[in-house]
Amino acid sequence: MIRLHGRKVVGGVAEGEALVTRQTISGWGGVNAMTGTIIETRHELRGVSFKDKVLVCPGAKGSSGWSSVFHQARLAGVAPKAMIFNEMTTKIALGCVVMRVPSMTDLDRDPLELIETGDWVRVDADSGVVEIRKAAAKASD
């Protein structure tokens, strides 16, 4: 079990499977709000949905419609369970607020280095703690 400490962006506790990207995410024009799927042409997660995942990313980019898209994703029932990110911007701050999911930033070690897609992650934003349980070694496929 790995433990990270950081700053609460939006309070609450949630856990789930991690979806990790090293690329920033575009909201409007980069995400389908009805399915939670990344649609940006050259994004490494293109075609992947963040529904019910703990989304781990460097931050947000692109259109000011970021919060709107993630807000509608929440209403459509396809929002992530929690958010962990490195770079604070107004887009991601407002997006996390209106998604109403536990969200954290400023972790004491780089979450992009320590968390891999498939790991089980618990985000306790109220206490400022992220716990990571590494997924079992994957069979090669």
Added chain:
Amino acid sequence: MKLTADENAMLDGSRGKAHRKAMELLVRYGEALGAERFVDTTNVAGVPGTSNTFLEKYFTQPGDRYDVIYSLYDLDGDEVVQVPKVSVNSCHLQGGTDPENWRTLGMKPEQLRISQAGEAGAERLGIKILKTCTPYLAGNVPKRGEHCAWMESSAVVYCNSVLGARTNTEGRESTSAAMLTGKIPDWGFHRDEFRFANHRVNVEVPVESLMDWGMLGYYVGEVVGERIPVLLGKYGPPDLIRHKHFGAAAASSGGVEMYHLVGVTPEAPSYEAAVGPNRDLETFTYGKAEQRRTYETLNSRGQDPNVDYVMLGCPHAALEQIQEICRLLDGRRINSGVRLWVFTSRAIRAVADKEGYSKIIRDAGGVLITDTCSAIAQALPPNTKVAALDSAKQVHYLPAIMGIQAWFGSTADCIDAALTGRWNGVAP
């Protein structure tokens, strides 16, 4: 956050439920950012109360429809409140359809009705209906140092960089709350220390044409991401339109909200002024190879040379661009297999109508459309497979959103494609 007396009065409900809900949202947002206080904003640009078919179906609560959407979605509240008039200078940015050309856009009557109801609601609140992504071309030009709360990434980067006014990239919910309260978190671009360049780009190829500036912007956004670049080197002084395309591109491939051009933009009279206390800036070079690669990236969604749609006016066309399109059309008719849509604001079209430019475009077989664009409206001519675009921003978004092919080039390349039905653009 430390709140002033009037902010506390809004938060405790002394000024009514709508102000309380707006302040609650702004406090949640300010705390998420780590802001310590609010600034008073005097210029807000957003999309307040705008609905769509999804939101119409989702929010079934009783009450005035505009109040329902504004309360539950814009203010992210849990109860419907009566929304009063805005307290500061506020405008509505681009919308989803053109009330005149909605049929051309393929909109259903229901979509027009939702759009017009939203517009009527915003008018009732005293919001100026500019319906454009370029408010600075339609009568809303903030002054240097003015604290703004703007949405629309291409307008934000223009506001900070070219006008020297101060705004973060706000969102739907924060702008709608700011329109009521006149408050926005004092964070980021509102603060002097945040506005200095922290990345440097050396421009080693001549950057002159609109297309050159679009490509440079796209490159800059890709390499600096959300940071603040200062550019040095071989660029001519850009006019308003070049700034518009450069900033829009940099805000799409990355998240650039402000840039400095030494000797050009207001907060960069010198390199030293642009970087302030920042030292050892991470530096990138834009040379022939980078320019070539950017051109290829922007054309990576183009395969079929047969073009069936030409879209111009992203961000919304300035009058000079409409004149240029008319000059390039030169009295000819576009190819029968191609549709030409040019997007602009209502304000610019009013002048274009008067000056005869709208008619020139119509006589050539095209149409001048207001309020929206193909990406925002998610509207294409029927059976569109391959588009030609002169905007790096639009080529970033449109193929991804609509699943079509697209070519990127100059305005002249695009008009040539409209006339011939073929893409003949070449790399610079």
